[in-house]
Amino acid sequence: MPQISVRGLQMPSSPIRKLAPLAEAAKRDGVKIYHLNIGQPDLPTPRQGLEALKQVDRTTLEYSPSEGYLSLREKLVGYYHKFGIEVRPDEIIVTAGGSEAILLSFLACLNPGDEMLMTEPGYANYISFAVTAGINVKTVTSTIEEGFALPPVEAFEEAITPKTRAILLCNPNNPTGYVYSPQELYRIKEIVEKHDLYLFSDEVYREFVYTDEPYLSAMSLGIDENVILIDSVSKRYSECGIRIGMIVTHNRLVRDTVMKYCQARLSPPLLGQIVAEASIEGTEDYTRACFEEYKARRDFFIKGLNSIPGVFSPMPHGAFYTVVSLPVADAEDFCRWCLTDFRLDGETVMMAPADGFYRHPDLGRNQVRMAYVLKKEDLQRSLLILRSALKAYNRR
């Protein structure tokens, strides 16, 4: 039997999905599971998007252009303008979700062996895609005690080596919910300019910022040739399944190189583009309602978490995740146990062990990532289950 690739062996399992088989087994036993592990919103997709599907009057579901439909990219120009991001349609490349946007950006910009800096805890799939592309991820640690604020510039400077070619930011942050202030971003800009780095800026949660401070996109920092914006409609329109994301950059060489990869994979999903395009305009009320809903869920959920003995969550100011410390030594073991052993009236919770979001093997062992994308009653029930589970687990 031929051997698996070394990189395949090195590829980490998703901390968000790796416990899925245990959840499947529990479901087969009739157990109801509250999914706090994954950012799969239960909010409806905009009516306009769903209706666009019913209106599809094509007879052939053909390839779209490799860069995505112009009509979609033109609508995105208007969307970005509202956030102070000024781009032309040809500066936008449509991808199969934010996931493909990340991978193709890495492939086009970085060589195997290059180093990329990101904060930890960080979205685990960045590391997966970095492994895929042979890139070495170095992390600068943000701590739960400081509410996962951006580490000081000095920490980044210390981590930079001659091999460092990029910094990756997720703002608002998944998994911590932290929103970088303009001051913090301008400090990052200094480092990026000084060392002539790429700045990958994943801003898929820009719609969900709960502070009054103005949101600043990396695209507005004035370092046009360095910034690669990673985006996706998945979260803002509850359209995770349609797999529509985008790479946006003023750097023409990067675009031309990304396009070679895009042509090899032929085209992004056609039907998703139709839904996404219909969701962009006339959905201001929808967006506002989603924002209010997530804000209310956040307020309720974080308060509830902190009322459980030994549990601590900072207040996240954006996105819809939080990293929470639990009164357990091994959060992954606890997460597994919740799926295999614990039931409260036939129900349990699924969480993502946070160690998969850290690079340093000792960090985050007692932490989990939770997404507050469920409706309030479900969050309430989840809190009750978590409280009981912790009590039972620590009493074993």
Place this chain on the structure above:
Amino acid sequence: MPQISVRGLQMPSSPIRKLAPLAEAAKRDGVKIYHLNIGQPDLPTPRQGLEALKQVDRTTLEYSPSEGYLSLREKLVGYYHKFGIEVRPDEIIVTAGGSEAILLSFLACLNPGDEMLMTEPGYANYISFAVTAGINVKTVTSTIEEGFALPPVEAFEEAITPKTRAILLCNPNNPTGYVYSPQELYRIKEIVEKHDLYLFSDEVYREFVYTDEPYLSAMSLGIDENVILIDSVSKRYSECGIRIGMIVTHNRLVRDTVMKYCQARLSPPLLGQIVAEASIEGTEDYTRACFEEYKARRDFFIKGLNSIPGVFSPMPHGAFYTVVSLPVADAEDFCRWCLTDFRLDGETVMMAPADGFYRHPDLGRNQVRMAYVLKKEDLQRSLLILRSALKAYNRR
């Protein structure tokens, strides 16, 4: 400005799509273009698939499982059974088109620097994905004079080095239309077993075999741990845009490794899965009609090509492509010229220069790949344009 990656520079441009900007410019001038360059069928998608879209009654377009919906994979089991391919649903992983199936198979099975053998001319995007994965492609040349038959086993044996870890076959072949006989496949099996190689078998055109010989899948060769089947619904149901492909293998370790990549990219397109699932059953009449239509187009088109002075095309026995030699020294220059300079009553043709399908830089210079996926009137008109264009080009 930071530099582009070396692999990004090495990434070839798609020979199928790289002339697209010239075609766009011509279209803006009001020129009608017959697209012989791309396998984008003009046949309709099955009614069942289109109707499934209108029936979507979900309120949230959520992530699907990373491996694809079980209901789709169960239907595929029945589909494969009809071709003598016996698999379980868990041996099928749904991907974003055959494209993603190729890339993820390479990543999971091969290391950077490993060698993979394929025949040339070969589907250009295999080379693109190999470059993406850092794999060295070595080619065994099939010739237009021999109708692109599989080169003898000795040619493969000669090309094998200690670094060779895989053979890739496309059967029926894109771009040549060649269909490998059971005898040829059993010879490949010998080599695969002898050197314990992976055998990637791209069989997306299995529906379109125009000979009476029985079609043999690599999955039926009895080398279960070595074979990775690459598949896609794009061509067989005229659903190129929905981006639904699959990796099928009995090798559990390969599946587990591919799944780590699949989890990182979260899920395959949801809407495409709905369309694909609806297209699998009850479409026997559709499939038969498509087959007859392509067969008639082939007969008409190949005869027409060979009636043009200096033009030669072997008779392809499968798929819907053919590689054609033209009476020109530089087929790419001719293809460009057709788009920029030549018009017959305001119309022209677009073809894919074949040199992009060869690894050896000297081969295929006077050849083009054409897809006969247009209706007969359009093929007839394309032949007329080609005849006139060749005459005018060679008279300049």
